[in-house]
Amino acid sequence: MNIEKDTVSFKWRDYKDNSKQKVMTLSAEEFIRRFLIHILPSGFMKIRHYGLLGNRNKTTKLKLCKQLTHTPLFMKEKSSTLQLIQKLIGKDLNKCPKCGSEEPRRCMSLGKSPPITIRTAYV
Numbered sequence: 001m002n003i004e005k006d007t008v009s010f011k012w013r014d015y016k017d018n019s020k021q022k023v024m025t026l027s028a029e030e031f032i033r034r035f036l037i038h039i040l041p042s043g044f045m046k047i048r049h050y051g052l053l054g055n056r057n058k059t060t061k062l063k064l065c066k067q068l069t070h071t072p073l074f075m076k077e078k079s080s081t082l083q084l085i086q087k088l089i090g091k092d093l094n095k096c097p098k099c100g101s102e103e104p105r106r107c108m109s110l111g112k113s114p115p116i117t118i119r120t121a122y123v
Helices: 028-037 058-068 081-089
Strands: 007-014 020-027
Touching (some): 007 028
Antiparallel strands (some): 007 020
């Protein structure tokens, strides 16, 4: 590690390049910013994942595990907002709730608006 006027140089291990040690030089502000990212707030605990859930090979290892255990690959079904709401409440939102026609809200009247209230300061 080397500290100069406005820069900090340090060794780091590049795991993508066969774990070679390299030297990185950063401005003092950037070094402190990156260092402080690793400090957790009081009361928090860091959780690290290893093995199958390690970030580097997570997708490839999970696919291999699913193949070996004959688990079907999960494909997310893309649904529209309307379909999600219909699934959630169990009603067809394309039909009018009053008459059941395919053109919703055609037969419904909107009714009156609530009266306007004006707040005044008490004297």
